[in-house]
Amino acid sequence: MEVIGRKTIDKLELETQEYSVFITDEKRTSSGSGVLFYPGTGEKIYVFTCAHVLDELMEPFQIYYLLPVNREEEIYQVEKLEASREQVEYSPIDEISKSKEEIIKHSIDAAVICLKKKKEINLKASNYFIGETHKGDLILAQGFPGEETEVEELLDYVEGTYGKVLHNAADKENILWQIEDLHLDPGNRVYELNGFSGSPVWNMEDNEKSIVGLFTNGVGRTIYRGKVHAVKIEAIKSIMKIFFQIRMETRILGIPEKDVAPERENSTCFSEEEETEISNVYDEWLVGQTEKVRAYIDDVKFQSAIDTAKSAINDGRFVKCSKIVASKHMKHLLYCYEGCLLYEEYGELEKEMQRRSFLEGHDPLRWITLNFGKRNFKETIAFTEELLKKEEIEENVKIIAEVYASISRAYVENVPAEETIGKFLDEKECLIIRINDMGTEALVYQMLGYAYGEHYKQYVKAVRCLNRAYRLEQDHAVLETLGCAYYFLAIKDALREDDTVDIEKMDRVSLYKARECFLILLDKADELYLAAMMKREGGVIYNTFYFEQDNYRILTLYPILMKNLPDDDAKMRRDFEMKYARTVCQSGSINLTQFRALTAKDKTLLFVLAEEINMLHILDFKSHARLKSIPNLDKRLYAVIENTERKLSEIDEKEQISVISMLLNLYRWGKYLFGWNVISRMKEHMKYIKSTKNQKMITTFDNFIYECSHESEEAEKRYIRSWEENPSFELWQEILQFYKRNNMLDKADEMFEKLFTEHKEYVESEPEYIYRVYILYILDYQRDLKKALQFYTMHKDEMKDGDIREFWESELMMCTNSFNNPKQFEEERKLLVEQGLMPEEEFHRISLVAYMCNLDSDNAWKHFSKKNPLFGKFGEEGEDIPALTNEGAQFLIWQRKYPPHMEMKWRAINIQRANEARKLFEREEWNISPESIAKKLKYEIQRSIAIDVWGLYLLAVVEKLEILEKFDCLYVTHFSVCRMLDEITHFKNENIEVILAYLESADHVKLQSPKFETQLQIRENAEYYEPCSTIAMAIEAEVPAVIGEPMLDRDIIDGFKNYIVRPGGIERMMES
Helix, strand or coil: CCEECCEEHHHHHHHHHHHEEEEEECCCCCEEEEEEECCCCCCEEEEEECHHHHHCCCCCEEEEEEEEEECCCCEEEEEEEEECHHHEEECCCCCEEECCCCCEEECCCCEEEEEECCCCCCCCCCCCEECCCCCCCEEEEEECCCCCCCHHHHHHHCEEEEEEEEECCCCCCEEEEEECCCCCCHHHHHHHHCCCCCCEEEECCCCCCEEEEEEEEECCCCCHHHEEEEEECHHHHHHHHHHHCECCCECCCCCCHHHCCCCCCCCCCECCCCCCCCCCHHHHHHHHHHHHHHHHHHCCCHHHHHHHHHHHHCCCCHHHCCHHHHHHHHHHHHHHHHHCCCHHHHHHHHHHHHHCCCCCCCCHHHHHHHHHHCCCHHHHHHHHHHHHHCCCCCHHHHHHHHHHHHHHHHHHHCCCHHHHHHHCECCCCCECCCCCCHHHHHHHHHHHHHHHHHCCCCHHHHHHHHHHHHHHCCCHHHHHHHHHHHHHHHHCCCECCCCCECHHHCCHHHHHHHHHHHHHHHHHCCHHHHHHHHHHHHHHHHHHHHHCCCHHHHHHHHHHHHHCCCCCCHHHHHHHHHHHHHHHHCCCCCCHHHCCCCCHHHHHHHHHHHHHHHHHHHHCCCCHHHHHCCCCHHHHHHHHHHHHHHHHHHCCHHHHHHHHHHHHHHHHHHHHHHCCCCHHHHHHHHHHHHHCCCHHHHHHHHHHHHHHHCCHHHHHHHHHHHHHHCCCHHHHHHHHHHHHHCCCHHHHHHHHHHHCCCCHHHHHCCHHHHHHHHHHHHHHCCCCHHHHHHHHHHHHHHCCCHHHHHHHHHHHHHHCCCCCCHHHHHHHHHHHHHCCCCCHHHHHHHHHHHHHCCCCHHHHHCCCCCCCHHHEECCCCCCCCCEECHHHHHHHHHCCCCCCCCCCCCCCCCHHHHHHHHHHHHHCCCCCCHHHHHHHCCCCCCCEEEECHHHHHHHHHCCCHHHHHHCCEEEECHHHHHHHHHHHHHCCCHHHHHHHHHHHHCCCEEECCCCHHHHHHHHCCCCCCHHHHHHHHHHHHCCCEECCCCCCCHHHHHHHCCCEECHHHHHHHHHC
């Protein structure tokens, strides 16, 4: 049994195979797959599939599905249904176009077929739900590939293929994923995946059955590297809601059942929405426009919804529509204005509706929610009381009015929860009133949950109600409120009397869930809704990321937050300015002129912090010898310490702890580097620390001062004893910091290994934070890079914030000379510069490296400047050759602006060594014949190779580079390019220069690095050096590796000789 992620493939295939549907026509013109959905009641069955599957079929469509007879024994009955195109609904915002070949293309490749269930069929409700998926998630598609499906034996032909999500961007309709199924023939992917279109794509990260999309198409003509698309399941959810009034259950991954109010008996997934009566062709047109608006709202794209709605109203056809259809359309625009806090536009539209006689007074539902949202509770009570007196009132509006009236009383009259919420929920938060409409039920749960949290501060009950609301209706407003409820649950026991938060007392698990909710919204919401959300709950959202130490979100959300904060709340503005400024300070510098609300004491604090951090940046991660060589370091360190001591009294006493903690660290450096007698000064500051009465903090700094005045063995025992006597993550971290400070890195490695095996409780509350800390440790302290890659590939799926995950991926790319997307790499770093987290000089240095390794001189030049000290020290024109850094030298010598260094001791790639290499190859006995390797890797189908530097050089010296023109694709890694640039920097090498020029100009050359997972196949078995990157690239691309490196390690030969062809075997391989 193959085990991947949390679910086995076998188990998930068994549980979901009954939902896979085979779709074709009588003549088998084409075929595809789909997924069955039955709501549990009624005469209708629904099949979800891709729109293009139906485009290629003749009517009637033939639909075959498996009816379970005995699931345990896998006994199924094959059922057949037929449908016409009139039974199909598509996304209202699908845009259809045609290619030059007259092939129909859909912008949203989703369709739902509505079928009539046979009366004699006993079908149970479909047991799956709508799920979320993130980059890195494991997923499984299951359908009917190939062209040989026999409907009589349908079960025998259902197949699954699995892979990982590569991208799930909010602004894209499709999920990009990569098939990792070893059973899929890489040379025949197109044929083998034919018929998979429309197959359900299941998330394997959850123990239950959650569908995330439908398999739609492969990427490129040959489905290169197994990359495929899946249309997001949200498109299907929207179609079901708009056209069939069915709301499918949605769940957030990672939310336990104890956080969800129980489902009531006989609950329904139907909404009691009256079918719009169409009177004429104009009504039909406007209904289509309204459906588009609804689809945009479901996708949290409010600006598109508003633009579409207004465009229809301004269209000449609008006045010819019936009153009911036109009124309904305008009510959706009212909803958009309300949700985006556009109250002026709301009022104008309402007047226009009254002028057109679409409204008498106010729309009941919109007016109730609008006033409650504006906290006009008395108006809400008055309006609902008048509304409830009316004899003719819709049942759902009546229920909503009763709920809003009751919870408004909680605010106005301070009525206890038992008399307000208790009228609708029992002690288990289960509804005690009957509601026949799923949408109404969701709204009721949402508002009761809101009142539980916002007014009554009963946050456990709040999250239970709100999670139930979200399952009923995947609604942006519910998710926003749910995130807030989790946040307040997290800080409930951590609030001090002055409303500040004691971080140590926070509920980290609840805080993490709040972050999850907000991340989903940030991924989906457009700018208009994001601005409104930040006006409503910006402080909560920002604090969530601040307390999670998510610097990326702290920096990127700050401008939006400040733009939408009320100008008259100086206290609030100061709070957020300080949080942002503290984060910026971590770079070691800060521009204080940008802050309007900070006090003089605040600015003193920030200036001192920045100065301290800057000095620590100078001191950290450098050897003793290197630090001693820095000019005037002792004077600079002393100046920072003395300035901090002078300024300390000017800083608010409550804020002094962060300054003192770094000051003590600086004192330690003075003692360590220059032998300063600083213990008495350090002990003076312990008086303040003890005044905080924070025992963990007191223990931490007591131990730190002890460390500075005793032998390291004694200090180590003391740190360990403190943790053993009072186990906590904070004291565990202090042991780790001790090892790092004292260069006891083997013990620090062991600490991390034990963390993930023996102390999992420290990881569970904030896994992403711990993962980032470990990877940063490996990179900062130059530990085994293999472990960082292993850890990232193992845990990246658990990093739910795609931006954070991509940042760490690009950091590891830099360390492994992997620059497959230099433009994206550049843009991510540019954002760090804009937010003050990276010096501009460093940004230009690493961007130049990324483009240089891709031999892109035009873009590399954009980042070069003689004024950047990271490229060297340049004098005036005509002066001696400058003192270049490694990057500066590589670039300028490659661009022939300076000559090579001509280092005589450099072990160069040269003709003499090339001749020795050829003789060595003749004596080698481990080789597998080039013909066998070519056959194994299906070279006749994919005429491509990967080649290392020595392989290229051995061809160049005998003037045979032109032989490479016969290949369809030539893979050269960035590691190889870097080695060649290094080669021409140290010694004149005309052949390498010729090779670089060839690689720059040849169209079939692909400069590419293997994925981390592929690199690890080699790193885990041997030392990783330049030819290893070529072998890894060959493994990934499934092509031969032409390796000219003379001295291959035995581990490389034993493990990967099935891929290795020596340069002399190229022609034999080609002839085969």
